[in-house]
Amino acid sequence: MTTxxxxxxxxxxxxxxxxxxxxxYLDDLGEGSYEAAFVRSPxxxxxxxxxxxxxxxxxxxxxxxxxYEDLTGRVAEPLPLLIPHPALTHGRTAYPLAKEFVNHVGEAVVMVVATDRYLAEDACERITVEYEALPPVVGIENAHRADRLVHDDVPGNCAAHLVQEVGDAPAAIAAAPNRLELKxxxxxxxxxxxxxxxxYARWDAADESLRVYTSTQTSTGVRAAVAAKLDxxxxxxxxxxxxxGGGFGVKIVHPWPEEILIPWAARLLDHEVKWTEDRREHFISAAHERGQLQTVRVGFDDDGRLLGLDVEILHDNGAYTPYGIIVPIITSTQLLGPYKPGAYRVDFRSLYTNTVIVTPYRGAGRPQGVFAMERAMDAIADHLGKDRTEVRAVNFIQPDEMPYDHGLLFQDGRPLIYDSGDFPGSLDALKKLVGWDEFEAYRARARAEGRRVGIGVACYVEGTGVGPYEGGHVQVETTGxxxxxxxxxxxxxxxxTVFAQIVADELGVPIEDVTVTTGDTRRFPYAVGTFASRAAVMSGNAIALAARNVKAKALRIAGEALEADPRDLEIVDGQVRVKGSPGASVALGTVAVLSNPLRYAFDEASKAATQLTGKADFSKPPVAEDDEPGLEGRDYYSPPTATFANGMHAVIVETDPDTAEIRILRYCxxxxxxxxxxxxxxxxxxxxxxxxxVGGALYERMEYDEHGQLVNAxxxxxxxxxxxxxxKIEIDHLETPSPLNPLGIKGAGEAGVIPAAAVFASAIEDAEGFPITRMPIQPSELFHLRKRFAAGEIPALRRGADHAAGTHR
Amino acid sequence: MTDTQIPTEQRLDIRLSVNGVPHTTTVTPRRLLSDCLRHDLGLTGTHVGCEHGVCGACTVRIDGKPMRACLMFAVSAQGHEITTVEGLAEPDGTMHPVQQAFRECHGLQCGFCTPGFLTVVSAFLEENPTPTEEEAREAVSGNLCRCTGYQNIVKSVLRAAEITEERKGCAHAEGDAR
Known part of the structure; x- marks a missing residue:
């Protein structure tokens, strides 16, 4: 029985x-190929x-x-601006190799090809590039001040300025009984x-064709880009x-300079060429994310209900904008989380700096948005002296309000409409899991032991499974x-594995018999890519639909063979059989044979399908007019809007009163x-x-000095x-199915990272009694914040006196 | 124009014993063991994540002890027995208990760091066949993984200890039956 x-x-x-x-993996391929190394800007x-x-x-x-002087044709042009947007009025992209100017440490200037990487690097060391150093723009505030420009023709260093508004937020805030502003x-x-x-690229001169292997999140995108660039x-x-070996967003950017240059060189040299990035190159030549300054103004009633929300974001996009302004768009839309914001206005400026480009990293702008919203929620709760979960609850969109239209445009250019979700249910589950209501008793016990603990909460909604589409192809071979x-x-x-699970169920075959290929344009040429927690939703549903097509065809053909109505047939363990009469059956592999009438026999299975041995109805052509040979199916899934997953995290931390070390006691x-x-x-x-x-909240940061050197690369x-x-991470699941797709699924890939900065800020501030407004936070920062707090430079939380009194020095 | 002379590199014939198999190859003195295993001997299971000894993806066992192959020259590995991820399974293809445990517990996602974890854990369990959860966590705390959050890696270490014990039990039972 198929389980x-x-x-x-x-x-x-x-x-x-x-x-x-x-x-x-990429570097496991291409023994004997030439290898490339790059001279990069210091x-x-x-x-x-x-x-x-x-x-x-x-x-x-x-x-x-x-x-640069050696580059030919379109390879000598700037790299494409992948995602144009009307607000991106000053988009700029790099050349594959720098032309006259370099705009960040690590920008490629010279490419060397040699018989192996050691020798290519030897050659790089012996190349002398002379530079006239120019003062760089580093840091968001400097970029915004614009005393100096990254690109001479981009005034104010501003790549894009976008305002989205629903209602009149400034007026709603001005009229609200309570107001707060957070930086x-x-x-x-x-x-x-x-x-x-x-x-790694292989040029076949006889065939005039190119095969490119690349460690990417989009093979179809790279293929199209390389074809266009190489004409x-x-x-x-x-x-x-x-x-x-992992992507997390950085490998969705394409074409990277190297993805153009390596195939270009392979064709020019008529020899295989490979480039494998080393770790320092990855730090200074790939992409970063997250950096933003935010100003949040909220107006709210005495229950903590939002009446108006006005957010200004300064977003650091690095030296170029090949991936457009997706990250700040996501921040400004996903910031709303599970809440009704009242009137909403969000204004972002995407700014150039002389640093590595900024493109989506798992979460893709959401962690920053959630940070803004959840810091505001905590501030409101503190202002009103209310429980932080209560303030969140009064602002939740309720299950019966789904689908909920925010009146904004999402990152895919389509309306921001939540399809489903049970936010009160999620919050209840979280409070139970972490023991929210019992925490004050725990805090009191800890305090009695001289320990300082805090609890934090953060909620998010994540638009997953964005379009435009993905496709799937399912084929039953004659072996079954x-x-x-x-x-x-x-x-x-x-x-x-998961796509095989779907096909095994849809088709009624053992999972061991299903083999899945992804990311190979030879096998499936139409695709978008793996990002935005979309693979399971998009390809999962497309593959399910394709499998259903195959099943319908299999039942039709088997019906003819078994002289049964297809509606009376089922497929179990790879056998098409008459329901209730398992004796009358035909193997799916045999159905595949029957689906493809043959002239030539090359094995026993194909012999059964040849024209002269099989039974034939001479009144019909071997393949019907509306049919195709083969037991295969192809289908696509293209949703009208994204489907929205959600989650809520809670963390309990302990902060060392002396060393300011931050220890995580529980993460739910x-x-x-x-x-x-x-x-x-x-x-x-x-x-x-x-x-x-956890890394992004407590440890990781890109440490640029004022010269634009990444000192921790x-x-x-x-x-x-x-x-x-x-x-240890404790997880509880709710399963609110998406009404948008046949499988009722939503994306899950990015979820875990999204509320982390917010939830840690919430917990650390709860432990310390003063606001945390800057992440990540390491013990040294917390130590300095404590000193500033003690000196009266930072205001106490209103509830701070209750929580941390007597322990601050 | 640089005035430094470009020296002709010395090339050395070396013999390496990897997973019990003798290999001869020719390398330059600066050839890293990781590159030699991967590109000269074709054993690409050993991965290179940082080339400065921090991430642990390239960990192999040298005379049983876990070592970073990116911090060793190939020439200095002569005379030592090297075990890579390719050498962990039984000759008949039966997975090493650590490999089986990583599969059962979903201890890997992209799989790039995994060979380093497998070599480290296989050595650790020989020293400490019955670790506590804390000891298991400590044992893998020198290797970076960007996918799993380590939850299931720690579980895998504990499960591998169980599997090792179970297999011993089976071997004893077979012995008793004879």
């Missing part, structure tokens, strides 16, 4: 490969006055050296996948994504094995992503997100959490 796979904690098929050293802002390569020419194994600051972090970027017909370019393909890519989310998550395809994998996604959230100095820093 139901959807919803089961099925062990991952990809693990069989990955656990024994048989994964194939200056944050400079004019290139000369490049002397003569010292490198005698390096053993040198193949070629390229500077908030959140710093940069980065995705930091364990595997950096990498590209090749799309059908002469294929893009294959091998195993990818099922091959499935979808165009989007995988970076560890277990797609090969309530998460609602609709139906779970594989709860084990969903929990894994939440775990990983929370760990990145290594794993020695950029502190990512180890097992010793991540607490």
């Amino acid at each position: 139901k796979m959807f919803g089961a904690p099925v062990q991952r098929t990809e693990d069989l490969r990955l656990l024994v050293g048989n994964g194939r 200056h944050a802002r400079a004019r290139i006055t000369g490049i002397d390569v003569t010292g490198a020419l005698d390096v053993d194994g040198l193949i070629a050296i390229y500077t 908030l600051d959140i710093e940069r972090s980065a995705c930091m996948p364990m595997e950096g970027r990498g590209v 090749l017909p799309l059908d002469r370019v294929e893009c294959v994504t091998p195993d990818v 094995k099922v091959v499935v393909a979808t165009g989007l890519t995988s970076q560890g989310q277990g797609h090969q 998550v309530v998460h609602d992503c609709g139906h779970l395809i594989n709860p084990m994998i969903v929990e894994g996604q939440v775990h990983g997100g929370v760990a990145q959230g 290594s794993f020695m100095d950029f502190l990512m959490p180890y097992a010793s820093e991540v607490p």
